[in-house]
Amino acid sequence: HLNLVCRLLLEKKKKNKHKKQQGRKEHEKKQQQKTGYKIRRQQVIDKYMVDFVCLSKHLVIEIDGGIHLQQKEKDALRTQDLNNLGYKVIRFHNEEVYENAAKVAMKIKEVLDGM
Numbered sequence: 001h002l003n004l005v006c007r008l009l010l011e012k013k014k015k016n017k018h019k020k021q022q023g024r025k026e027h028e029k030k031q032q033q034k035t036g037y038k039i040r041r042q043q044v045i046d047k048y049m050v051d052f053v054c055l056s057k058h059l060v061i062e063i064d065g066g067i068h069l070q071q072k073e074k075d076a077l078r079t080q081d082l083n084n085l086g087y088k089v090i091r092f093h094n095e096e097v098y099e100n101a102a103k104v105a106m107k108i109k110e111v112l113d114g115m
Contacts, residue, residue: 037054037112038054039052045082045087048081054112057112058088059088059089059115062089063093063097064091064094065093065094079091092104
């Protein structure tokens with residue numbers, strides 16, 4: 001289960017813009033069958049495009065690159081807006097994902113299991 005979440009996190013940074021909608025649906029179905037949670041990639045919520053979301057648990061997962069160090073206030077406002085819409089937001093830095101994807105995946109699973 002955790003390996004799949006790790007792979008999802010790493011895939012986010014490899015952005016395949018040519019991925020067909022059908023392939024995405026099949027991928028989400030397989031992911032749900034393995035983890036018990038449907039986690040969507042690049043989902044629009046209100047005026048934001050979030051990296052990942054589990055709609056059933058109202059959990060947004062953001063993977064932040066270097067630019068986010070310069071836009072902390074903007075990210076805080078975004079998090080506040082998403083919280084006001086009923087979503088919990090958790091954030092990870094790129095380095096965390098690349099250096100210890102399994103640990104990040106376990107944290108995500110813990111949060112989902114606790115919701």
